[in-house]
Amino acid sequence: MKKVILIMALFLGVTACKVNPFTGKKMLNFYGNKQIFPMAFAQYDQFLTENAVVENTAESRMITKVGQRIASAAERWLNANGFQGYLNDYKWEYNLVKDETVNAWCMPGGKIVFYTGILPITQTERGVAVVMGHEVAHALADHGAQRMSAGTLQQIGAVAGNVAIQDERKRNMFNQAYGLGSTLGIMLPFSRGHETEADRIGLQIMAIAGYDPTEAAELWKRMKTKSGGQAPPEFMSTHPSNDTRIQNLTAWAPLAKQEAQKFGVTTFQ
Template sequence: MKVIGLIGLVILLVSGCATAPITGRSQIKLVSDRALISQSLTSYRKVISEEKLSTNAEQTAMVQRVGNRISHAVERYLQREHMLHLIDGFQWEFNLIENDTPNAWCMPGGKVAFYTGILPYTHDEDGLAVVMGHEIAHAVVGHSAERVSHVLLQQGGGLLLSGYMKGKDNASAVMQLYGMGSQVGVILPFSRTHELEADHMGLIFMAMAGYDPQAAVGFWERMAANDTEKPPEFLSTHPADDTRIRKIREYMPEAMTYYQP
């Protein structure tokens, strides 16, 4: 158990490096958000040049309209909370890619891509705003930098443990236990925390932009109905569907206080 808890202890010791907006959660960031923006811009340009952009003018305009409204809401919220530094270097951009995969993402720096495959699940602008708010929240709070930091700590812990176990008969078994324990006991739980945090923040951002946050429940129910073969929650990067929907219902009263249609 001491081996499994090693990386968790290290994270707890340094987890006060930053504070997430809205949730107030302490974050560990050994890598700055700003450091990832240049790399993200290069990756985004590569994706946009290689993928086929949608020729559906109406759908493309909807993605850009929702993105602009929510990004402006984010800026208003962060300005009010004196946290505009969280989006230093951001240059918002919203594109719709012709791809049947139900997916969307926002890179550090505010570069957003939606795939046409997610539109049957969003149904309308409110539904699309659920996804937009969620993905933008990941970038605003710096989840990418956090994930990189967790991996660095995991690797560092592994090196320390490897040195300590060198020459011992059970070294191989202990290292395997550390790898599995740190992944299941620390890395994956943090990933699920990021997902729920993005849900929470995304609801508030979309509400501030004038979109009805109650659309989130229907959207995630539709997504859950489409994906019936998921691993157990403790082995997943994402929370279980029933957990996610239950938490969204818990966040809803707060989100509705920001909603002005």
Template sequence: MRRLRWLLPWLAVLLLAGCEETPTGRTQLALVPDGLMAELGERSFAQLRERRAPARDAALNRRVQCVARAVVDAARRHYPEVAMPEAWEVVVFDAPSPNAFALPGGRIGVHAGLLRVAETPSQLAAVIGHEVAHVLADHGNERLTQQLGVKAALLVVGLVSEGELAGEPLMRALGIGARLGLTLPFSRTHEEEADLMGLEIMAEAGFDPAQSVALWRNMAAAGGDGPPEFLSTHPAHDSRIEALQAHLDTARRLGRDAAPPACG
């Protein structure tokens, strides 16, 4: 208990120092230094490049590079107050799954299989815009902070309950409660925020925002029935499409004067 009393004031200072706002104005807690996040992103990307071969299709690489450049430039214009990497590394991996990701420090990975679902440059822009939005909103930092916080809470419970018969069952119960009550909903919040930020970014770049809806319809057709939404880290396809449709008018106004990029 003496150690706990000493720790709590420092924990409170860290929490206050880490409170920030995402580009949409949502309050978040992100305690990991930006330099460390960039280093983790660089290390993870290097490991992925060692394990996965790059795609050799020149036309596919040109299309992905073109869309990624347009999306990154639009993100810089649309969120000028957000610190962004000066240069972004974009790699297309020879992997069949319809997947893409962006990492802190300015790294974007696209699986070749995504191009079977993202059938147009605008649909590809919806995916890349979504992934870049995760980086701009510091979601990786927030998720890592959250995971560390859950573990710290379980550690505190373990210290307080030490020697009590109910200690271990209580920790297991809190672990389940943290997963269903905190971790998954928070992750869905990230996905929903990245969807709307990515929609605005792709529209700013000159891509057709309505193609984001077409993309998720393709995803739903390719993926089949998913788990119940309350047990998923991602919104259900219907919920995601409904939210995007509600934001289309705003996105269209943003892209009204933008010339569509010639990404083939």
């Protein structure tokens, strides 16, 4: 049994690599679009039936407008860099939902939700573009599928340990240590890496779409003020700290503008 589990883990690790078009790095991902997108689309449709979707308002139309510009910019970049057809399976959809939660998200395949609670933070169309670019970047980089893949490997490791350790006391100690160690040492850094990657890709895409990328750092300054500076230590969080994001986004904004210039974009909204 132990050999079977180890062989499965090795097989998945070797065969589950896909290249991230924006970074050129291999990604851990053994869930293809045809597997994960239908599930995501079904969950999205179910979510919309259970929540208050805001329609035909200036704010909801702005969400759609920005989303379409960001998706178009992403396609321009992908086509220019040899990834024609990368978005063929994506079904972009943008909805504003009445909810005071300060959040937005994008499911695999391009299904996006903004909560009304984040609009006081975004403030303007440019602010919406910051969040939209970040969320679209998660979908483009297959972060959802990668998290599922990492979670599967984490479970395989736990099963392997429990099969290998016969002594109940030692097995309990292993489970406690493995759960904490794999979470703090692997899963949380993995998640923070995705957030940082989405920040950088999103900044680039919003600039190509014609939105000023310097707004990103300003938005996170507002987010920091909103939170009152209260946050867990970065190593215990799924996201980088506000200060880390502000520092990164400030440094990356000029590079995003340079990338946009390759597409003839020299002025920004």
